[in-house]
Amino acid sequence: MALSAGRILSGTWGVVARCFPALMGMWLLYFAIYLAASLLFALVIGMSAYSSSEIGNTASLYGFADSILLGMVLFYLGWILLWLAQLGSMTAKASPVQDIAFGEAVSAGVRSCLTLFVVTVLLGALGILALLISAVIARISGLSDELAGLGGLAVVLVPAIYLWSRLSLVVPIAAIEGGRNPFKIMARSWRLTRAHWNAIFVAAIGFAVLQLLLGLMLFVPVWLFEGGPSETTAIVFIFYLIFGFAGFAALSSIAQAAFIATIHGEITGTADAKLGETFA
Incomplete structure (x- = not known):
């Protein structure tokens, strides 16, 4: 049977229903790691700021600024790696072609995060190149700003959608099949x-x-609340926003992992692909 959008979406729902407790637990685990890392980073920044203010000379302030910049770069790099590890772990656990333990899925995601980071950098470079090309086309086209903007968006968006459709198996190939060569994975x-x-x-x-x-x-x-919530409901309203968006983030992450795992399962089944393919 040919692969269809309906099969992918129904398969995604089936994976979510089957693996929801494990995927929610995995999301909570990574969320706790995110939270701990953020608090640790804030603590280090606060202690560094206090130490610099105590010294009070210009050199220490410049050193503090450099440390802040380096710390932010390292923090966001770590955040990206952690997010990729989470995506890989949840995809491995959601896979319909294997049934692995919680810890094995986490380990698979951690092992795949560096490979996925390299792929992300490569695709990011392609995205920047596409933006530059669209800007040049808009510049030399002589069209109005609105038409040039729409044309530039089409130049970027259409190839991006096609590229995503063709590279949608990158995460499961890395996390489920164990691929480590970014170019072979793509x-x-x-x-x-x-x-x-x-x-x-x-x-x-x-x-x-x-x-x-x-x-x-x-x-x-x-x-x-057209005029905003009243004072008596403001606290409840704030808690609703916090937990509402946290719940949406969790459900979105679970659904995304199930979605790409389902695509991988459907395609490797219809293509008779070997799950244990060796990557050099």
Whole structure:
């Protein structure tokens, strides 16, 4: 049976229903790591600021500024690696082609994060190049700013959607199949999705619309308070926003992992791919 958007979306729902407790536990684990790392970073920054203010000379202030800059760069690099590890771990646990323990899934995500980081950097470089090309086209086209902006958006968006459809298996190939060569991973994803990218594209549009509707539902209580919440409900309202957006983030992460794991499972099944393929 040919792969279809309906099969992908229904399979995603089945994976979420089957693996929800484990995926929620994994999301909470990584959230706790995020929180601990953020608090530790804030503590280090605060102690450094206090030490610099006690010394009070210009050199120490410049040194503090340099340390802050370096610390922020390292912190955000760590945040990206942690996010990629989380995505890999949750995808490995959600995979319909394997049934691994919680700890094994976490380990698979951690092992894949560096490879996924390299892929992210490569794709980011392509994105920057596409933006530069669109800016040049808009500059030399002589069109109005509005038309040039729409044309530039089309130049970037259409290839980006196609590229995502062809490289949608990068994460599961790294986390589930154990691929470590970024170029071979992208080549394998490109090869496996050759006959299925249109179904993936339609499924991705439907998935994005569902996520958008779920996100908009969070704002319904906000819109009900046209003049803002009263003082008596302000605290409850703030807690609603905090827990509402945290819940949305958790559900979104779970659904995304299930979505790409389902695509991988469907395609490797229809393509008769070998899960244990060796990567050099």
